[in-house]
Amino acid sequence: MEQNKEMDRLAEIFGKENVLKDEPMSRHTTFRIGGAADFFVKVQTISQLQEAMRYLKKEQIPFYIVGNGSNLLVRDEGVRGVVLQLGERFSGYEFLHETPGSVAQSGTAVDKNQIVMVRAKAGSLLGRLGKEFAEYSLSGFEFASGIPGTLGGAVYMNAGAYGGEIKDILVRATLMDMDGSLFEFTNQQMQFGYRKSIAAEKNYIVLEADLALHVSSKEEVLAKMAELSAQRRLKQPLEYPSAGSTFKRPEGYFAGKLISDAGLKGFSVGGAQVSEKHAGFVINTGNATAADVIALTDAVRDKVFEKYGVKLELEIKQLG
Ligand SMILES: Cc1cc2nc3c(=O)[nH]c(=O)nc-3n(C[C@H](O)[C@H](O)[C@H](O)COP(=O)(O)OP(=O)(O)OC[C@H]3O[C@@H](n4cnc5c(N)ncnc54)[C@H](O)[C@@H]3O)c2cc1C
Numbered sequence: 001m002e003q004n005k006e007m008d009r010l011a012e013i014f015g016k017e018n019v020l021k022d023e024p025m026s027r028h029t030t031f032r033i034g035g036a037a038d039f040f041v042k043v044q045t046i047s048q049l050q051e052a053m054r055y056l057k058k059e060q061i062p063f064y065i066v067g068n069g070s071n072l073l074v075r076d077e078g079v080r081g082v083v084l085q086l087g088e089r090f091s092g093y094e095f096l097h098e099t100p101g102s103v104a105q106s107g108t109a110v111d112k113n114q115i116v117m118v119r120a121k122a123g124s125l126l127g128r129l130g131k132e133f134a135e136y137s138l139s140g141f142e143f144a145s146g147i148p149g150t151l152g153g154a155v156y157m158n159a160g161a162y163g164g165e166i167k168d169i170l171v172r173a174t175l176m177d178m179d180g181s182l183f184e185f186t187n188q189q190m191q192f193g194y195r196k197s198i199a200a201e202k203n204y205i206v207l208e209a210d211l212a213l214h215v216s217s218k219e220e221v222l223a224k225m226a227e228l229s230a231q232r233r234l235k236q237p238l239e240y241p242s243a244g245s246t247f248k249r250p251e252g253y254f255a256g257k258l259i260s261d262a263g264l265k266g267f268s269v270g271g272a273q274v275s276e277k278h279a280g281f282v283i284n285t286g287n288a289t290a291a292d293v294i295a296l297t298d299a300v301r302d303k304v305f306e307k308y309g310v311k312l313e314l315e316i317k318q319l320g
Helices: 003-014 046-058 101-106 126-135 151-157 198-202 218-235 255-261 290-308
Strands: 019-024 036-043 063-066 072-074 079-086 093-095 115-121 170-176 182-186 205-215 242-245 272-274 281-284 317-319
Touching (some): 036 046, 046 170, 151 205
Parallel strands (some): 036 079, 063 079
Antiparallel strands (some): 093 115, 170 182
């Protein structure tokens, strides 16, 4: 890539302050792993995204969209092309109908089980949304509030935890295809499955999601969130960088249990280690490289297959 020319054009589209050159992806992943992206860009508007896609496609420059990097393993060699992240202006939410006055003002519920529709932007962090919804005494989102990703990443992955999934609360999503066309899909059209959606299958960019929440009491919502968060702290190695569950849950099994039963807790390659606390997590104990993680996950997969005949499939997405 002629980097100076590209830099100038990207700065023209996005504003210089939103374009970083040779940006280490370790700064943008919860694994704290990953070489440099040629360009890392914060997208602030839909028209910027559309203009960039036209330009990048015409010049045949590869591009990728990322959220909070909490499900990503970026290769040590980095990423050729442009990594796009939805910026601050893709964060926030609005109530789709008039905000129920009693809920909005007092934060206490009157009409329990009343459905409230919220339109949230894809760059919003799930934790932030969770707190805001709790303030309005809205229930239904508690399961997602401890997942360290953005709403866009969560819709793309159909993220889920503790019995809830994005598919349970999403009514409609606003998407963009690789030609920059915008369209809306209903829950059914999203074709949600276990950690998958049509957005993942067709490379659609998630821009917004309409969520159906229901009125509860603020205390109950906060208590549920606190309980789930305590469970996470107890069971998951949150004190180390990771990308969450490394492998998908194989049908009829739990990846963590298979790995643990295969005697692989604590098994490490370089700075990558199968967590002692939760064998379903690979952690970065300090200076792990992507190569360490790949060698480790390959070895884990081989060993589990050899012992139990079960094929583990990566849940984390590789980039670069
Ligand atoms: C400690 C920890 C705990 C976790 N617990 C859970 C859990 O309980 N349940 C769970 O499901 N996951 C969990 N995860 C994994 C991860 O947080 C989720 O998959 C999350 O939904 C990813 O969101 P993200 O914004 O970080 O996406 P990224 O990691 O940045 O990207 C993930 C994928 O989504 C795509 N993507 C991101 N944003 C968009 C967008 N706007 N439009 C289109 N595609 C997009 C990317 O291209 C990539 O393929 C955990 C991770 C960690 C580190």
